[in-house]
Amino acid sequence: MSDAILQDPQDPQDPQDLQDLQARAARLDAEDPLAKHRERFTLPEGVVYLDGNSLGALPAGVPGAVADVVHRQWGELLIRSWDESGWWTAPERIGDRIAPLIGAAPGQVTVGDSTSVNLFKALVGAARLAAPGRTRMLVDATTFPTDGYIAASAARMTGLDLVPVDPSEAAAAMDDRTAVVLLNHVDYRTGRLHDLPALTGAAHAAGALIVWDLCHTAGALPVGLDAHAVDLAVGCTYKYLNGGPGSPAYIYVAERHQGAFDSPLPGWNSHAEPFAMTPEYAPAQGAARARVGTPDILSMLALESALDAWEDVDIEAVRAKSLALTDFFLECVAAYVPAGAVEVVTPLEHARRGSQVSLRTDGARAVMTELISRGIVGDFRAPDVLRFGFTPLYVGFADAERAARTLGHIFG
Amino acid sequence: MSDAILQDPQDPQDPQDLQDLQARAARLDAEDPLAKHRERFTLPEGVVYLDGNSLGALPAGVPGAVADVVHRQWGELLIRSWDESGWWTAPERIGDRIAPLIGAAPGQVTVGDSTSVNLFKALVGAARLAAPGRTRMLVDATTFPTDGYIAASAARMTGLDLVPVDPSEAAAAMDDRTAVVLLNHVDYRTGRLHDLPALTGAAHAAGALIVWDLCHTAGALPVGLDAHAVDLAVGCTYKYLNGGPGSPAYIYVAERHQGAFDSPLPGWNSHAEPFAMTPEYAPAQGAARARVGTPDILSMLALESALDAWEDVDIEAVRAKSLALTDFFLECVAAYVPAGAVEVVTPLEHARRGSQVSLRTDGARAVMTELISRGIVGDFRAPDVLRFGFTPLYVGFADAERAARTLGHIFG
Structure with a gap:
């Protein structure tokens, strides 16, 4: 699990591959019509979050909406909110x-x-x-x-x-x-x-x-x-x-x-x-x-606010970006990860692929722990699966490239 | 529904009754070992809240606890919180x-x-x-x-x-x-x-x-x-x-x-x-x-914080105050509300009484609407019941007196 492997021209993490893929990622992000929606979320600094298929990221408007539910709707209006705040x-x-x-x-x-x-x-x-x-x-x-x-x-x-x-x-x-x-x-x-x-x-x-x-x-x-x-x-x-x-x-x-x-x-x-x-x-x-x-109002109204992130979003565009992201991630994995280290278990055909990529590997739990320590958050599913979820509203192509590159380093 | 009735010495809202009951309420509140716990809640100004048997008041620590769950546990730690924040x-x-x-x-x-x-x-x-x-x-x-x-x-x-x-x-x-x-x-x-x-x-x-x-x-x-x-x-x-x-x-x-x-x-x-x-x-x-x-974490952890209000509270003391409050409210109702205007449907025996008082009256829905407009929040249950819930952690004897007195004014 060394980074030195980048020096080896025979290594799958060839500097030319790396430059090409990073340049491609930058171009794809620049052309992405959904890229601007990342602002609708609060994401931790320095982290590539590929676990939105387990727990989605925090939409930017939710904290304010929840604070209003707690302070004003519950604390001040109390029982009246069942009608006046539209709880019912x-x-x-x-x-x-x-x-x-x-x-x-x-x-x-x-x-x-x-x-x-x-x-x-x-x-x-x-x-x-x-x-x-x-x-x-x-x-x-x-x-x-x-x-x-x-x-x-x-x-x-x-x-x-x-x-x-x-x-x-x-x-x-x-x-x-x-x-x-x-x-x-x-x-x-x-x-x-x-x-x-x-x-x-x-x-x-x-x-x-x-x-x-x-x-x-x-x-x-x-x-x-x-x-x-x-x-x-x-x-x-x-x-x-x-x-x-x-x-x-x-x-x-x-x-x-x-x-x-x-x-x-x-x-x-x-x-x-x-x-x-x-x-x-x-x-x-x-x-x-x-x-x-x-109904459970705090959680329900947090969800209502979270759905604001879908304003003016075309679900067909989300699907197009999702497939482009998972395609690109698979391409980066092929370029960066040594042959045979992981097995792609997600179907390659678009018609049979959701919005995640699952890779089977020995020691998957330890690999995911290492990925997370390097700022790439996916998850592990027993017994041997690494899962990477691609959430088109807040994940970009540079994220996919960095995730695959980090995975390559771990196997390097 | 006039306030002028206070001038009539034959009226149940006799000034002497009123002074006596208000003085009693003040003394009971001063002697109440649970009175200090009212500070553990955020209550709207000027309101007597007797609907805690439907929706309890906002405990003071909840807004901060919820904000932490949203900002830090969800927004920053994300999926890690299932373990690290004790969600699971x-x-x-x-x-x-x-x-x-x-x-x-x-x-x-x-x-x-x-x-x-x-x-x-x-x-x-x-x-x-x-x-x-x-x-x-x-x-x-x-x-x-x-x-x-x-x-x-x-x-x-x-x-x-x-x-x-x-x-x-x-x-x-x-x-x-x-x-x-x-x-x-x-x-x-x-x-x-x-x-x-x-x-x-x-x-x-x-x-x-x-x-x-x-x-x-x-x-x-x-x-x-x-x-x-x-x-x-x-x-x-x-x-x-x-x-x-x-x-x-x-x-x-x-x-x-x-x-x-x-x-x-x-x-x-x-x-x-x-x-x-x-x-x-x-x-x-x-x-x-x-x-x-x-589990629904936002609501679950709001509840966890809300339970801090029970720190060092003896449930036997809560019961004692609950019975004293409902006894006193019934006494005030008897003093202030014209005979026959309401029928007490809550059992008078302590062993058969919970922590609410229900009064049956014609036009109960309109009476409750009027009470609420005067700052006394109870609720109405079809077809003819006024409910007043007494929550010993944040309701006091002066609240009970004011609620009964306001009800008396409405029937005056």
């Missing part, structure tokens, strides 16, 4: 701000609870919407674990059989026994993007409903929920949406399903008349039907 | 700070999610812990609505029959068909305190498990969960615990049940090794088994 309606209002980023018309997204809790609502809700006689819930066998655990509980509690399936075999596994399919849009470990239009179409052709987990795509690439007739979807807001640590998740229930959506968590916030306080439950119409309890 | 362990750490306020030894309380979500975990968990062959879930028919709605869902999903019962008849209704009993410690509408030790004993005598909702007692009076061998309990933190609007709720699972507690929401945070990311679910030991998804 925040879940749907903020849902409608996330909606365009995931291709949803207004009135279908509500914010609150964790992704796991929303998954439970979505899966049980989907099982109850499914055609009678169907017995199976198909779930991505390579999924982020919580999805599998929650799916197992939802299947158990609705009497369905849980069938784990590799996403590449999911379409073939869908048949007239299938009630519900749960898939991740992007695999959290490999960064592989699954074909949402085709898999949604396959589920519908089999007469099943599909639930998509958008944690690793919302804010990174176009999703097109309405265009592809997705049934239900969930996602977190603390990755590419920069809502803050553990910020509230969201659930999308397609408008055509809302009237029959039967939540397993019918808290008072989902009641047609919450303040009537009637002992009989009558579900609200619209997205509010997926609410549960009292 | 916050749910159990903060649970252990709530524990002494509800009479629980450490290791039995975890913080996160809403009360409704925790109720679902507790009720399904209790149903799964119940002796085989039992068919009924008894639930307080006069409960806060969300408890009834969630109980109906939990009963439906565990195959139990939901049996609503008036709390006064709950003990008699418990028998060998009863799997689970859900009761509110204090009725949100009337302020009536139910006999937790006796009802818990009755449930156990019938071989059933009991779940208590502590939303309206935690921080207002001693609960004694361990002492009375309660099985499970849930509560919110935004009322007497002052955690902020919609701050995370908590769940208590008695240590003796933790090994068999089988959560319907087994999210990755409840896994024995969350970062192993294994497809097989293996539940954590201890309180963490009741966790679900990624």
Whole structure:
């Protein structure tokens, strides 16, 4: 792990390569129409932050917005803020701000609870919407674990059989026994993007409903929920949406399903008349039907402010930059890292790539610790994966070059 | 609604009464050992805030704590804060700070999610812990609505029959068909305190498990969960615990049940090794088994700071002041409000009174609007109830006197 290796002309970190790639990075950054949005974030000095796929950076307006919620809305207005500060309606209002980023018309997204809790609502809700006689819930066998655990509980509690399936075999596994399919849009470990239009179409052709987990795509690439007739979807807001640590998740229930959506968590916030306080439950119409309890206002309004970073941002431009960034990072890794030191596990085809690059290597945990000590923040996923998330609103090409170069030094 | 009525010596707002009660209030405040704790809160000028049973006031240290979470922990340390700032362990750490306020030894309380979500975990968990062959879930028919709605869902999903019962008849209704009993410690509408030790004993005598909702007692009076061998309990933190609007709720699972507690929401945070990311679910030991998804850090750490207000506070002293305040308020209401104008619906016996006073009156909504316009903030519950919450850490006797006097003016 020496820097001296730069002196060796046979070394992959050839000075000419280095000059070329650094010059390319500077040019790409200068031409990048999204580069100016980096100002919308507060980033630590000297750090290349490639972990926005785990915890997004702090949007510049959030501290002021949170201070106002605490001092004025809570401290001064107190209980009046439920009306006067728009607290009560925040879940749907903020849902409608996330909606365009995931291709949803207004009135279908509500914010609150964790992704796991929303998954439970979505899966049980989907099982109850499914055609009678169907017995199976198909779930991505390579999924982020919580999805599998929650799916197992939802299947158990609705009497369905849980069938784990590799996403590449999911379409073939869908048949007239299938009630519900749960898939991740992007695999959290490999960064592989699954074909949402085709898999949604396959589920519908089999007469099943599909639930998509958008944690690793919302804010990174176009999703097109309405265009592809997705049934239900969930996602977190603390990755590419920069809502803050553990910020509230969201659930999308397609408008055509809302009237029959039967939540397993019918808290008072989902009641047609919450303040009537009637002992009989009558579900609200619209997205509010997926609410549960009292919304968590500090985190919710921090998220609302964070979404200001998307003002005038075209998600297609974000996708274009994301692919350019990950392409360029892969090119730099190929140039700087000795052959065989890392294996690229993220698909090279654009159509199958999310907004992260995952590299498999021996001793990945130690390598990531060393990278972080040198100011390159990615993360490690057991047993042997280095993850680098590329968040187009605040990561640039020079960041990608420096990250790959530092990785090369570690293997040098 | 005239102030001129003070001139009438036959009026209940007799100047002598007024002087006597104001002098008594001043003396009681001067003698109050908890009076100094009012400095631990930021309260709006000129307002008597009697709605802390709905949304607690802002503790003075919270703004600084939240600013640190946002600026330094999120903005600068970013992902490192999950370890370095203690984010990951916050749910159990903060649970252990709530524990002494509800009479629980450490290791039995975890913080996160809403009360409704925790109720679902507790009720399904209790149903799964119940002796085989039992068919009924008894639930307080006069409960806060969300408890009834969630109980109906939990009963439906565990195959139990939901049996609503008036709390006064709950003990008699418990028998060998009863799997689970859900009761509110204090009725949100009337302020009536139910006999937790006796009802818990009755449930156990019938071989059933009991779940208590502590939303309206935690921080207002001693609960004694361990002492009375309660099985499970849930509560919110935004009322007497002052955690902020919609701050995370908590769940208590008695240590003796933790090994068999089988959560319907087994999210990755409840896994024995969350970062192993294994497809097989293996539940954590201890309180963490009741966790679900990624904890909501901004709200969680605001709550942690809010709990500093309880430093060196004896909950028995809080109870003593609470009863003295509600006694004094009732005395002032009797002196100032024309006979027959309001009906006291909160029990007069101390053993059956929580920390609020509820008054029934015609036109309650308009009366509360008028009270608020005069700086007395309580709240209205449909159809005809005025609620006044007494939070002993920041409400004093002069506040109680002024509130009753203002109410008298409105009816004058």
